[in-house]
Amino acid sequence: MENLNLLFLTEALLCFMCPCLSKQTPRVSFHKGNPGRHLTHFSSHEVSNTTTLLLSENGDVLYVGARDAVLALDVSHKDVIMLRDKLDWSPSDKDLEQCSMKGKKKADCPNFIRVLQFLNTSHLYACGTFAFSPRCTYINSDTFTMNVKPDEGRGRCPYDPFQRNTAIIVDGELYTGTVADYRGNRPVISRHLSEGRRVDMKLDDTLGWLEDTTFISSSFIPDEEKIFFFFSEVGQEYNFINKFIVSRVSQICLSDVGGQRTLQRRWTTFVKAQLLCQADNELPYNVIQDIDTLPPAEGASADDTLFYGIFTSQWSVNSGRSGVCSFRLRDIKSVFSGNYKVLNRDTLQWSTQVQEKVANPGECGLHNASDNALRFVKENFLADDSVQPAGRNLTMVSTEQYSHLTVQRVKGANNRDYTVLFLLTESGYLHKVVLLQNGAHIIEEVQVFEQPQPVKSLELSKPKGVIYVGTSEGLVRVPVANCSFYWTCAQCVLAQDPFCGWDTVKRACVEASNIQTNLGQDVERGNVEAVCNSVTYTHRARFGPNILPAGQLVSVSLNEVVRLQCPAASQLSEQLWECPNNRLSPDLYLHLGDGSLSFVATPATLGHYLCLSTENGYQQTMAIYHVKQKSSLIAQTPTTYTLRQTHPIPSTQAVARAGLGLQTSVGPKKIEARQRGTEPTLSSMDAHVITTQLKGNFTPWTQEPVQSAQGSCYLKELVVVSVLLVLSLSLSITLLFYFVKQRCRRQTAPQTATPIRDSARRTPMELEAHKMNQFLNKHNGQSLHTEQANGFGCNGVFRGSNGHLPNTPI
Structure with a gap:
């Protein structure tokens, strides 16, 4: 055990050292309401939580288990979903009052339908939570009425509407995986509605065969006469400080009727093994979310049956990621035929010890075995080996957190089979993925609802070529093919969609079928030049x-x-x-x-x-x-x-449609015209x-x-610079005149110091100087006249008409 703990610690360290996975990008994305992806919605203010779906064999009627009602929807029309019948089935006021007295929320007390199966050709069998007191009833599919007195639903349906469960009817008998008590602490796999000499079966509660189990799905394999259950639980074989969740597959045989003395009315063929979805040098994706069965190809063995599952991780290092793994039935059978772990009842420790096999656990027909053989299989029910994924590698890893999936095998135009996965994300998008030799390719993503939904379900209708998504908001129908969206041969080929091919006669992307032989398609490589005869020009x-x-x-x-x-x-x-x-x-x-x-x-x-x-x-x-x-x-x-x-x-419409999701450039009228063939489509082979x-x-x-780096001249900048230069010169000239004027004033300042008004007051020296000035004025008359005419004196200072500075007394 210490070595195992050391191994997981080493893997954790290696995981931190590994480079982060790059996000796989869908090639085309369609938001809700986008005219490029036609969806059909059904909703009603009287109907909610349409999360349990059952499709009729011909695909024309979809039965829906909702809250307080069972619906029959007519889905035979292409563009509309109509309500054909509605059967109300709600608890009484007394039942709701008792539910509230138990401490449950009022919103959780209605009857949520969690089991809906075909019992036979004329009746359905339905079970609901019914105010935390499960009930079951028979419904006539012709008259759409139910029997008057419902049956006890304990062990057939969960009490809590948020607890997951699984149910399947085979030969009129109901096989379920759910919890059998009010608190949800007793997980059980059981059989009901047994008739004749057959008896109802369940697990032995005293053996601890299941621990804190969350049931996911169940699948019936006719060739094996076995039913396989898929679930997650706490792995008691791992001695960690925290609870370690593991994903499991278990089986029971249809012929099992329990032992005669040992294991009476208990399964004698119950065994379980761990499903390991793990990449090299990384921690495993250990929590299973959903799983679907892909039957083998025509003519192949039943051992080639594949189970595709979504797994998440309980460790924060892989938080937000999803791993998709596939498991082959042959590998599951090989693990169940190997060694089994042994539980020490005193120490409650699991160990592997080689011991002589008294019986082969999981083998059908053990109900007729001896008591010694039954005691051996009673103690040995956990397989020692884990079931490895097909190819010993993950099918795909995504940064999206997926919750549900469905899988389909599609035959391409080259008559080859391709596996297509439809994965529903927690954020409300449906991813369409084709599995190729070089990895998974996400063809498109379609938004089916806006708000995260607590309970969801997928139902694939292969005859109609559509997928039904049940949410708390209503029902959405999504066609699996959207070939008319690709308007050129190049786009049709680049999509790598096995549903679509380019018709050279119609010059359109159409749905592939076995009848058409002239379709251009390259799912593996998407080689446009090879299919469309296109040339890339230099x-x-x-x-x-x-x-x-x-x-x-x-x-x-x-x-x-x-x-x-x-x-x-x-x-x-x-x-x-x-x-x-x-x-x-x-x-x-x-x-x-x-x-x-x-x-x-x-x-x-x-x-x-x-x-x-x-x-x-x-x-x-x-x-x-x-x-x-x-x-x-x-x-x-x-x-x-x-x-x-x-x-x-491409034309204006073609270029507009090439945008991401085509949300702003294409209107509904444009799309309708293109679908009717009135709008011309362009091929990559067009020469015009x-x-x-x-x-x-x-x-x-x-x-x-x-x-600009080119040093170009700019007209605007030249005009602005010129204006600034003129303003600068004008300011400079103005300042120059101002300073000259001030200088002249300072030079003539002494003449204004003492005004001369009376010549009698002058001294003899002053009178002599005055006579000298008059004599000079007579001889310099020409110069004085010039100054007076110009109006300027020294240094350009302005003077009056008498030759003196203005306002200066003579």
Whole structure:
């Protein structure tokens, strides 16, 4: 045991060292209400929790177990689901009052139908929680009425509506896996409705055959005459500090009627083994969530029956991930025929000890064995080996948390069988996955409900080619094929959908059938060139001499930041941009995360731009733009160019449909027209070109001017600089005049210090100086006259008409 604990500790350390798994991306995604994926809904304000589904053999009637009712829905019509009959089955007020007195919530006390099976050709058998007091009843499928007095449902149906259970009817007998007490502490696998010399059976409660069990599913294998149950429980064979959950498969034989003295009315053929869903050097995905049975191919042995299951992990290192594993019936039988663990009743420790086999546990017919043989099988019911997944590897690992699945085998156009899984995520999406030799490929995801649902179920109708999803909001019908969505041969092939193929006569993607032999399809590789005879052209071929592609004319101003949109052909494609007359330098161009191209409009960046979508080695043109300067356009009219020997250019609708989910570019009328065949579809083999304006694909936006690396001259900047220069010169001249004026004032300041009003007060020296000034004025009359005429004095200072400074007394 210590070695086993050390092994798991080592695996945990290795798991932390392993690189994280990359998220598997669905090729196409459809949100709820998207016209590209037609869904049919059924809901009613009087009906809720439509979570237990049962489909009639011909697929025309779907019986639904809901809250306080059983419904019969007419699903024979393609576009509508109609309510044919409704059978009310609700607890009385007294029952609801007793349920509340037990401490249960009022919302959990109604009758939730958890068992709904065909009893025979004329009756159904249904069981419900019935206010935490389970009841069962017979329903006439013709009149849709039930018997007056319901049966006791203990051991047939859970008490709690949130407890999982499983039930199956074989030859009129009900085999169930559920809890048999109010508290949910007694898990039991039992048989009911036995007739004649057969008796009802159940497990021996004293042996601890089941521990804290959560039942998942059950499957009947006719060739083995056995029923296999799948569940998870606490693994008592592992001695850990915390409870270690393991996934199990168990079996019982239909012929088992219990021992004569030992194990009376108890299973003598019950054995169980661990299902191991584990990748190399990682902790196992140990908690089973759902499982479905895939019958063997036509002509193959029953041992090739596969069980596909969803597993999650109880460890945080794998939190949020899901592992999908498949188990072969041959491997399960091999484990059950091997050695078994032995439980020491004194120490309650499990061990493997080689001992002589008195009987073979799990072998049918042990009810006639001796008491010694029955005591041996009573103690040896846990297989020593674990059931390994088919191929010793996981089918797929996803970062999505899956809750339910259903599986189908599909025959492709090449007459090969392909396995298709339909996986329901906790977030409300249905993933369609095809299993290929190089791994799982998610063809598409479809949103079936918006809010997380506590209880869900899937029901596959192979005759009708649809899947029914039951939720607390209502019922959703999803067609398994959506071939009309792919409008070209390339898209039809790249989908790698075994349901679809390209019809070369109709030039459309249609559903594959055994009758059609001319369908183009490549599920394994998705090779477009091999199927559609397409050629991938180089840059020189697309832009040869005098060849300009047609596209949308985009008028921009210089120094404007431009953003060109590029619709994606799928979520797996990559967007590439090409320009015939310029290299897309990272200094000038910015490739954004959504595939668009952003750059500044300069003379060097004007011209043609071509957006290409590359997927699986195939390129196709998604958008073409011709960027021109506004000022150079006299009339903004679409320009048509000639394109020779290049990729077919899809129409406006085709390019719009290529976007992710096609949520904004395609309206319902466009889709209906395409489905009616009124809208032309383009093949990748078309040689002609459709000239069109792709309006709405271009989104210009501006920001602060960005300096171009080419050093170009800008008219706007030149005008602004010139205006600023003129203003600066004017201010400088004004300041210069101001400083000159102040200087002149300072030079003439002494003349105004003492005003001279009376010549008599002058001294003899002053009178002599005054006479000298008058003499000089007579001789300098010409100069004075010039100054007076100009009005300026020294250094350009303005003077009055008398030759003196203004306001200065003479």
